[in-house]
Amino acid sequence: MNCMETCLRSIIAQRPSLIIWHQLSNSENNDMSKLEYFDKNVLNKYNTAGPRYTSYPTALSFHDEFSDRDFEFQIKQKSTSKSAQHLSLYLHIPFCHSLCYYCGCNKIVTRHKHKADHYLEYLFTEITHRGAQFSGYQVTQLHLGGGTPSFLDKQQLARLMAHLQSHFLFTENIEASIEIDPREIELSYIDDLADIGFNRLSIGVQDINKEVQEKINRVQSTTFIASLVARAKELGFSSINLDLIYGLPMQTFDTFLATLQKVIDIDPDRISLFSYAHMPALFAAQRKIKDEWLPNAHAKFDLLRLGIEFLTHAGYVFIGMDHFAKPSDELSKALKSGHLHRNFQGYTPKQHNALLGLGVSSISSIENVYAQNEKDLKSYYRAIEKNQSALVKGLVLNADDEVRRAVIHSLMCNFQVNKEDISEQFGINFDNYFAQSIADLHAFELDGLISMTDTHINIADRGRLLVRNICMSFDQYLTQPAHQMRYSRVI
Numbered sequence: 001m002n003c004m005e006t007c008l009r010s011i012i013a014q015r016p017s018l019i020i021w022h023q024l025s026n027s028e029n030n031d032m033s034k035l036e037y038f039d040k041n042v043l044n045k046y047n048t049a050g051p052r053y054t055s056y057p058t059a060l061s062f063h064d065e066f067s068d069r070d071f072e073f074q075i076k077q078k079s080t081s082k083s084a085q086h087l088s089l090y091l092h093i094p095f096c097h098s099l100c101y102y103c104g105c106n107k108i109v110t111r112h113k114h115k116a117d118h119y120l121e122y123l124f125t126e127i128t129h130r131g132a133q134f135s136g137y138q139v140t141q142l143h144l145g146g147g148t149p150s151f152l153d154k155q156q157l158a159r160l161m162a163h164l165q166s167h168f169l170f171t172e173n174i175e176a177s178i179e180i181d182p183r184e185i186e187l188s189y190i191d192d193l194a195d196i197g198f199n200r201l202s203i204g205v206q207d208i209n210k211e212v213q214e215k216i217n218r219v220q221s222t223t224f225i226a227s228l229v230a231r232a233k234e235l236g237f238s239s240i241n242l243d244l245i246y247g248l249p250m251q252t253f254d255t256f257l258a259t260l261q262k263v264i265d266i267d268p269d270r271i272s273l274f275s276y277a278h279m280p281a282l283f284a285a286q287r288k289i290k291d292e293w294l295p296n297a298h299a300k301f302d303l304l305r306l307g308i309e310f311l312t313h314a315g316y317v318f319i320g321m322d323h324f325a326k327p328s329d330e331l332s333k334a335l336k337s338g339h340l341h342r343n344f345q346g347y348t349p350k351q352h353n354a355l356l357g358l359g360v361s362s363i364s365s366i367e368n369v370y371a372q373n374e375k376d377l378k379s380y381y382r383a384i385e386k387n388q389s390a391l392v393k394g395l396v397l398n399a400d401d402e403v404r405r406a407v408i409h410s411l412m413c414n415f416q417v418n419k420e421d422i423s424e425q426f427g428i429n430f431d432n433y434f435a436q437s438i439a440d441l442h443a444f445e446l447d448g449l450i451s452m453t454d455t456h457i458n459i460a461d462r463g464r465l466l467v468r469n470i471c472m473s474f475d476q477y478l479t480q481p482a483h484q485m486r487y488s489r490v491i
Contacts, residue, residue, distance in 0.1 A: 039462060040301055042447055047297070049487040050468045051475070052321075053412050054344045055370060056405040057395060059363060061477050062372055066394035068387065074369040074396075075133050087137035088352040089168065090345065091123070091160075092359035094147040094377065097184045100218045102206070102248065102276055104283045106361040106375055107147045116152055119377075122384045123359055124163050129388035130356060131167025137354060139168045142176045143345055150180035154192040161196050175200055177239070180228075183220045187227055194235045201232050202241040202272075207248055208259045215249040215293055226266045239329070242268040246303040247276035249293030256303050260310045270331065271316060271324040272346075273307045275300075277488030304465075304491060320412070320464065323347050340413040347413070360390070368397040400476065403428065408471045415459040415467065440473040466490060 051058045092106065095116055099109045108115075142164070152160065164170075177200030178193060193201070203225060206218060213219045225242075232240055242263055246256060263271060278294060280286040295303060308318055316324040317332040323346065325331040334340040334349035341351045344363050355365040357373065360380040364371045371394035374380040383390040397405065403426045410417040419430035431438060441457070444450045449463030450470060459467060468490045472478055 040298065042449070042462070043301055043465065043491055044297060045447075046466050046469045047489050047491050048469065049489050050472050050478075051487055053408055053468060053471055054342060054346065055363075055365065056408045056475070057370075057397070057401055057477050059370070059372060062370060062393040062395050064393045066371065066391075066396065068389050068391050070396055071364070071366070071369060071371045071391060071394060072133060074366045077367075085137055086140045086350075086352055086354065087134055087168070088141040088343070088350075088355045089139055089143070089164070090355065090357045090362055091142075091144050091149075092146060092357070092362045093119075093144055093149040093151060094360050095119070095151040096146070096148045097151065097181070098217065099285055100206075101216045101285045101288045102218075102245065103285060104277065104279065105147060108377060113151075113153070116156055119359075120152075120156060120160060122381055123160070125384050125388055126358055126390060127163055127167050130358065134168065134354075134356060137169070139164075139170045140174055141350070141352065142170075142174060144178040145345070146179060148181045148184075149178050150185050150189065154189070154196070157192070158196050175238070177202060179204070182225050182228055183218070187224075187231055190228055190231045190235060194237070199237055200239045200241075201228075201237050202243065203228060204243045205259075205263065206243060206245045207251060207256070208262050209251070209255040211250045212248050212255060215289065217288070222262055229266050229268060239270060240268045241270040241272060242266065243272045243274065244307070245274050245276050246307055247278075247295055247300045249289050251295055251303065253299070253302055253306060256306060257310070260307060264311075264314045269326055269329055271311060273304075273311070273322050273324065275304070275322070275488070275491060279488060301491065318464075319347055320415070321347075321467065338414055342409060342412050364394075368402060370395045370397075399426075402426070403433070404474050404476060407434075407474050411457070411459065411471050411474075412467060415464060417457045418455065419457065420455050434474065437473045441470070444470055444473075 093116075094106055094108045096107050096109050097111055099107075174197075176198045178198050179202045180189070180193075182203055190201075204218075205222075205225060206216065207213060208222045210219065229240055229242075244259065244263065276294075278286060278289065278291075280289070311324045312318055315326065317327055317329075317335065319325055319331050319335055319340070323331065330349040331340070331347060339349065339351075341348050343352065343355055343365065344357070353367050355363075357364045357371075360373060360377050361375040362373045371391050373390040374383050374392045379392070380390045383392070395401075403422065406422060406425065407417050410422075422428070423430045438452070441450060441452065444463065444466075445452060449460055449466055451458045451460060459470060463470065
């Protein structure tokens, strides 16, 4: 009996409600109990820093020689293409009422609502400008992220949605999602969201333990979160996601188990389980978190294992990396059918050749072009005043970028790559073209993380947590040392 199992038995003895999960975890019929995700020696060996591959090349490769002209040319080129008619919109709302110490997002902490009104006026200018350029597209997805989008009140959100609808063509069944902070809203805010047109919801839970919450400066009511989810279900929201983080200060096996149990009781459609990346040199707020408060590497592995096994035993499908969804969810169906995709927001069941980012720091992806807005708010305002656009850098993918992107996307989404398909699609001999990458993969093969045949590279179950490392073998940009310092560890 290992340490984790001993600890679990002790906890179960104190919490009878967890007996069912324990019985499931020991069931001969449970596939998860047979999967070797957690060889600590292997995980520790490969627990290096690396990209999350929401794009390839990653944003660190964007450069300021890229211009609006490059971006507009790509829009015009693809606007007549049938495959590019669907558009996904992302809007960044940077404001937060308070500072969460763990957060590495682009944000502005303030309690002054009028700052949001000022921001919206500039955002409206950008929307008007981009809307004219994307007149040939239909918006099928809309996502508001931040920061804290729920910083906006009902009137501000309604104005924003009305302006979007007047400059973009929304499909009748549009997926409209928003991230909310449960600390600064009333229950009626969910009704407001429904009235405005939102039908998907993501709530930051992170951890329910009060000591953990205090250390990260995010004290919130779990009961209220449950009420928000229940109300959203009553109103017919089609998808509800809860965010969790493992590896937070003062987090233990016991406390995190309680968090997981409560989250299951709340019954969201999706759960995101992110690793806390402690990078105080990059994010000043994280300097308020002392190193000695954090679980060590072995304890963090145990938290991850607990999270994956608990959620899968509860019926959620492990999508990949940090996403879980109910079997009936479209993410689970896409994974099963081999049609899972990935973009700057993470995994998605739908492929969009056009993703337009609006607002400060937002990133766009139009076929073989990436573009990013100014990250600094004052710089964003100046750029909008001057050009109606805040584009500051980007990248036009070359032929090599495109073939490597296809390989990495397949590995990230399907945990395998068909070498024959890649060869046919890009007119290459896969083994010759990627001779160095294949040589680099032999170490993973020896550790049982992948298998390679004449036609396929397959990631084994025990290699799924290290998919980022495997993809790095195909990344031509990792030779730049400055990049390594910007990436988080894979676990």
